[in-house]
Amino acid sequence: MHPLSDISTAAAPAYARRADYLPALVKRLDLFKSEAHRYLLVAHLFDDTRRMIDALEGVMDFDAIIGIPYSSGSDVTRLKWQAVYGDKVQCPKTEPEFKEVLANALQKSLDACLASDQKLVIQEVGGYAVELLHERFQDQLHLVEGVVEITKQGVWRAGQTRLRVPVLHCADSELKRLEAVRCGETIARCLDGLMRDLGNSLAGRHAAVFGAGWIGFGVAKALRRLDVIVSLIDVDPLKIAEARLSGYPATLHPTDLEQCDLVVGAAGRLSITRDVLQQLRNGCLVASASSRRIEIDVDFLEQSPACDIHPSIKAFQLPGQQGADKQICLVNDGYPANFIPGSGSVADEVVELILGELIVLMADLTTYTYEPGIHRLATEGEAVCTKLWIEQRDQT
Secondary structure (H helix, E strand, C coil), X not given: CCCHHHCCHHHCCCCCCCCCHXXXXXXXXXXXXXXXXXXXXEECCCHHHHHHHHHCCCCCCEEEEEECHHHHCCHHHHHHHHHHHXXXXXXXXXXXXXXXXXXXXXXXXHHHHHHHCCEEEEEECCCHHHXXXXXHCHHHHHHEEEEEECXXXXXXXXXCCCCCCEEXXXXXXXXXXXXXXXHHHHHHHXXXXXXXXXXXXXXXXXXXXXXCCHHHXXXXXXXXXXXXXXXXXXXXXXXXXXXXXXXXXXXXXXXXXXXXXXXXXXXXXXXXXXXXXXXXXXXXXXXXXXXXXXXXXXXXXXXXXXXXXXXXXXXXXXXXXXXXXXXXXXXXXXXXXXXXXXXXXXXXXXXXXXXXXXXXXXXHHHHCCCCCEEEECCXXXXXXXXXXXXXXXXXX
């Protein structure tokens, strides 16, 4: 037997093709540089995002690359990315700073568009740019070709806005559904690891998942494989029926929360409210599976004394019944649990299917004219991404 360090890179398995898919897709789509457009990116600055940027080099070059604070606000990330892409990369540490950085980047790109008779294409995560465009740049929206969005939260926020630009998305594509299931697995694995770090096990414990959508259902399935006793809560009766037919206790309203050792918010809105938090048992772990800090009433928790019991867990001391205090243990400060450093991720070959859909949408924006409003990725675009992915898998 040889240690792994002795095995040459030439002996890597033939199925390790993650560096090939996105460049091959750009070639398959026959993309070429559009002199009529400029580009701006708002994203989680992970390695897969970098591979997408590199695949688009010379075809769609970004004026600015702006990291989401809760995933990309560290100095380590900033230095790593600026070493490759220079000062166009910015990694604000807080949401207020992020908003100003994004506003400045938008202004520079829009000024450049005006000077060169071009239009701006924005790829983003979470709807930040759409809101900011309509808040501060009303008189320059004619310079925006459109926005490409990847998350349901971003699409929801766009739907709350009287849109004057087109928003193209793949947030509810079938490929996104496949990724969401894997994301649920990642979150469950992360939470299991945190419990192990504390010297405990999730096996045999009770958990409640708020939200029986793609990610919430994925979290529940993965927790059940870890022998957790999982219940699901959702306001949609159809999702409750599906969950029950899949063998889960599921309700429209939360029950028996005092039994739970773990509660996960995956509803895409405030789900773990003050009332829910007050019902939880002493020591309950509370985590988010959403794409932003929206699931948990963190403001309520922060009214109570707290201490760090783990690098990724803060315990809040809440008044309990009959004068006995209880601890509520918040994971990752209320941000998504799967964004904890080292928590693992969805496999690259699955994530890159979604990045491929983003490339298709950006190509569509530069090729066709869309009316203001929300537009879903066409099934033909999904098929192009999926067929290439299958072809590459079948080559091994």
